[in-house]
Amino acid sequence: MPIITYRQALNNTLGEELARDENVLLMGEEIGLFQGSYRITEGLLETFGPRRVVDTPIAEEGFVGLAIGAAMLGLRPVVEIMTINFVLVAIDQVVNHASKIHYMFGGQVRVPLVIRTPSGGTGQLGATHSQSFENWFAYCPGLKVVAPATPYDAKGLLRAAIRDDDPVIFIESLALYDTKGEVPDNDDYVVPIGLAEVKRPGTDVTVISYSRMTAVALQVAQRLEQEGISVEVVDLRSLRPLDRPTIIRSVKKTNRAVVIAEDWYSYGMTAEIAATIQEEAFDDLDAPVQRVAGLEVPLPYAKDLSAISKPSANSLIHAIRTVLEGKR
Amino acid sequence: MTKAAEAARAAVEREDGGTLRRYYHQMLLLRRFEERVSEMYVKAKIGGYCHLNLGEEASIVGLMDALTPDDYIFTNYREHGYILARGVEPGPIMAELFGKETGVSGGRGGSMHLFDAKAHFMGGYAIVGGQVPLAVGAAYALKYQGKPGVVVAQMGDATTNIGAFYESLNLAKLWKLPILFFIVNNGYGMGTSVEHGSSEPNLYKKGGSFRIHGERIDGTNVLAVRDAVRRLRQKAEEEGEPAILDMTSFRFRGHSVIDADRYRDADAVRRGRETFDPVRKFAAILRDTGIVEDAFLKETAELVDRMVQDAIDFANNSPEPKFEDMYTHMYATPVPNTPDAQDAIRAVKINRGE
Numbered sequence: 001m002p003i004i005t006y007r008q009a010l011n012n013t014l015g016e017e018l019a020r021d022e023n024v025l026l027m028g029e030e031i032g033l034f035q036g037s038y039r040i041t042e043g044l045l046e047t048f049g050p051r052r053v054v055d056t057p058i059a060e061e062g063f064v065g066l067a068i069g070a071a072m073l074g075l076r077p078v079v080e081i082m083t084i085n086f087v088l089v090a091i092d093q094v095v096n097h098a099s100k101i102h103y104m105f106g107g108q109v110r111v112p113l114v115i116r117t118p119s120g121g122t123g124q125l126g127a128t129h130s131q132s133f134e135n136w137f138a139y140c141p142g143l144k145v146v147a148p149a150t151p152y153d154a155k156g157l158l159r160a161a162i163r164d165d166d167p168v169i170f171i172e173s174l175a176l177y178d179t180k181g182e183v184p185d186n187d188d189y190v191v192p193i194g195l196a197e198v199k200r201p202g203t204d205v206t207v208i209s210y211s212r213m214t215a216v217a218l219q220v221a222q223r224l225e226q227e228g229i230s231v232e233v234v235d236l237r238s239l240r241p242l243d244r245p246t247i248i249r250s251v252k253k254t255n256r257a258v259v260i261a262e263d264w265y266s267y268g269m270t271a272e273i274a275a276t277i278q279e280e281a282f283d284d285l286d287a288p289v290q291r292v293a294g295l296e297v298p299l300p301y302a303k304d305l306s307a308i309s310k311p312s313a314n315s316l317i318h319a320i321r322t323v324l325e326g327k328r
Numbered sequence: 329m330t331k332a333a334e335a336a337r338a339a340v341e342r343e344d345g346g347t348l349r350r351y352y353h354q355m356l357l358l359r360r361f362e363e364r365v366s367e368m369y370v371k372a373k374i375g376g377y378c379h380l381n382l383g384e385e386a387s388i389v390g391l392m393d394a395l396t397p398d399d400y401i402f403t404n405y406r407e408h409g410y411i412l413a414r415g416v417e418p419g420p421i422m423a424e425l426f427g428k429e430t431g432v433s434g435g436r437g438g439s440m441h442l443f444d445a446k447a448h449f450m451g452g453y454a455i456v457g458g459q460v461p462l463a464v465g466a467a468y469a470l471k472y473q474g475k476p477g478v479v480v481a482q483m484g485d486a487t488t489n490i491g492a493f494y495e496s497l498n499l500a501k502l503w504k505l506p507i508l509f510f511i512v513n514n515g516y517g518m519g520t521s522v523e524h525g526s527s528e529p530n531l532y533k534k535g536g537s538f539r540i541h542g543e544r545i546d547g548t549n550v551l552a553v554r555d556a557v558r559r560l561r562q563k564a565e566e567e568g569e570p571a572i573l574d575m576t577s578f579r580f581r582g583h584s585v586i587d588a589d590r591y592r593d594a595d596a597v598r599r600g601r602e603t604f605d606p607v608r609k610f611a612a613i614l615r616d617t618g619i620v621e622d623a624f625l626k627e628t629a630e631l632v633d634r635m636v637q638d639a640i641d642f643a644n645n646s647p648e649p650k651f652e653d654m655y656t657h658m659y660a661t662p663v664p665n666t667p668d669a670q671d672a673i674r675a676v677k678i679n680r681g682e
Binding site: 025051057061062064065066067069070072074096101102103105106108111112144164192194238242245 | 402431432433434435436437441443444445450451453455458460461462463464465467468469470472473491492495498499502656657659660661663664666
């Protein structure tokens with residue numbers, strides 16, 4: 001199977017979907033002439049022209065709203081928001097409009113819209129360019145939120161998202177764009193929205209994660225295997241709907257759970273997962289659930305301060321050792 | 329007689345009698361519908377927030393008559409009259425206000441969220457300004473797909489102070505989209521007057537920085553409204569030239585049914601209602617020009633009263649949405665791990681202590 005980067009997987013999928021369906025179009029800032037801030041849309045303007053690959057002015061509320069309205073009349077816009085921090089400027093359109101239009105109007109109109117955006121932060125991007133807000137959208141009924149961790153899932157979930165008739169928030173990560181993985185050629189597979197996957201089976205502890213933190217969890221699992229610790233990694237892939245049965249099945253098997261996400265600790269993604277586990281697998285737990293998340297500060301710029309504000313492989317290992325204490 | 333009154337009278341005399349009678353019938357239907365809605369609200373048949381189109385009948389009927397079935401309409405939350413004048417039956421509209429399954433939005437929307445896909449009535453929206461980018465997007469889709477028609481983005485005067493409005497103007501003109509920005513300028517955004525909230529109170533000038541043409545139109549004159557919309561609609565459709573229509577009218581009551589309107593001078597409001605009542609003005613001019621007689625006005629009133637009473641009866645006799653349908657319209661494309669009818673029924677039992 002060919003090995004390609006996460007970026008190539010996204011780029012190929014966008015190109016294939018543009019070719020497949022005339023109603024699919026891409027919109028966003030700097031996605032055409034500039035080739036995309038992170039080169040996800042590279043080459044697509046040349047191939048498909050300015051009707052299908054639309055450079056927008058800096059007006060997130062305006063063009064996100066425009067994309068929703070266009071979707072209501074049958075187009076299938078795929079909007080790129082340069083980073084998730086900028087979605088806040090358009091949050092009224094996403095939360096008060098995209099998520100509600102199908103339900104609130106009694107199912108009369110669909111909003112087949114995808115908003116692609118990288119979340120989280122690396123590389124000293126500072127307080128306003130490093131945030132994780134996927135939980136804001138996962139909180140909101142009516143949206144679907146996916147966050148693939150591998151090139152294979154990036155491709156399969158992006159296909160699913162573009163072909164889905166509901167608004168889908170597609171969470172990417174700057175740190176994943178250059179990661180590589182196997183992706184089949186000439187295979188029209190989709191990864192279904194709403195299903196988690198056990199990315200690595202194990203017996204001692206379950207680590208639940210998504211997006212970049214799944215990549216971290218897989219590295220940690222490999223490292224700890226050499227110490228004889230068997231880590232099962234559950235990759236959520238979808239944050240809404242959340243695949244609670246897969247989480248619970250895994251925790252009932254390993255009896256110990258660590259949840260890791262890049263966002264802030266309080267009210268963040270890890271809280272929801274931990275709450276789910278105590279509700280549905282309390283009697284199966286041999287230790288309290290451990291949560292690993294970002295430090296609760298506006299992300300500082302200084303290199304070392306910045307680095308320790310986000311969870312690392314070491315913070316995950318620390319949490320795994322804590323949850324395993326007393327077992328071995 | 330003033331010049332404007334003379335011109336209005338001359339315009340009426342040029343018009344076909346059947347058309348004029350139809351406009352009067354529609355305007356009176358809107359008037360009576362809203363008066364009875366107010367009554368139903370007080371009787372607690374209608375919940376939530378409820379905003380009436382009283383005093384705006386001419387601008388609504390004039391607008392709708394100038395549109396074609398290809399056109400799409402997005403409005404704010406003060407929209408009962410728009411969906412009525414678009415030709416949707418009064419019964420399902422009233423049923424929506426009553427929160428019934430037979431309502432135009434299946435009882436999921438309410439007064440502020442009326443919708444009818446077949447009529448291209450694309451919804452009432454309750455976040456000020458939220459509907460404007462959506463309407464621009466619909467115009468974008470029409471252009472993209474090479475379809476005929478234009479889109480109307482209806483909004484109140486105070487919406488012209490929000491950012492979404494300006495981003496929408498920019499995108500509409502930049503991409504030459506077939507859209508009309510239809511501003512219902514009744515002088516007040518809740519309790520804030522236009523002069524108090526807009527550094528440029530001439531709202532039709534607000535497209536200036538975007539090279540968008542704007543006009544102020546007497547929103548109490550149905551023929552003036554219709555003619556302006558027809559003319560600007562054609563430019564929008566054929567040339568991709570958006571326009572701003574600044575429709576002046578007088579708000580008859582408070583912002584919503586429950587607003588006591590204490591911030592306006594009571595005498596001025598009474599005088600305003602007398603001066604600017606589009607229905608009464610239209611009836612007077614039709615009678616003065618001999619186009620209709622008192623008998624027609626009386627018959628129309630009776631007919632409209634019956635229609636609205638039928639709508640109320642329909643709403644009263646309609647069933648509530650079923651509990652098991654709580655999640656029915658949650659997603660258009662079904663996905664795993666979402667709640668279903670069983671979950672809804674369980675929640676009902678727990679919530680009701682059964």
